[in-house]
Amino acid sequence: MSYQAIPVTFALIARIPAAGVADFTAYEDAVLPLLPEFNGRLERRLRNSDGTIEIHIVSFASDADFQRYRIDPRRTAQAWMLERSSAKLEMLPMSDV
Template sequence: MSHQTNPVTFVLIARIPTEGVDSFRAYEEAVLPLLPEFNGCIERRLRNPDGTIEMHIVSFASDADFQNYRNDPRRAAQARLLEKSAAKLELLPMTDV
């Protein structure tokens, strides 16, 4: 169980159709404020000029914190916005080198 005390870092790449940008931003406005409750932090957030690609570097104190964030019912309640955005998400676990 020692792995649960190790910090975890992810890169999220979101590819959003132009018509889905507003829904994607509404989703983020709803779910990103939850991160601190789960020992999560956005280390870096990048967006291309037209808003169709976003990249986040997100870290959590442990994998358990990350899983608890993913399973939070308030986050799940916003899933319709993410679906409406039609964003294609790629979540990559990363480590410092």
């Protein structure tokens, strides 16, 4: 029996206080370039005019790839910026229809 990875897709909704936009942007600039190393892809990135709401559609080749991205030390080392931004995040697993 051969193993077939099942791709996963997430919609991330970030609500960022105006005072945290710069920290949130710096965090994203640091961690989004890591995605390809984990078979991840930023499909779409949307932002409102003042930067206080951002929506990402992100996909990974498998849940294991996503989990490896989440625990990567280069990513976790940047978590202080995300915390300082006071962003409220909602991550939703999604499927193509």
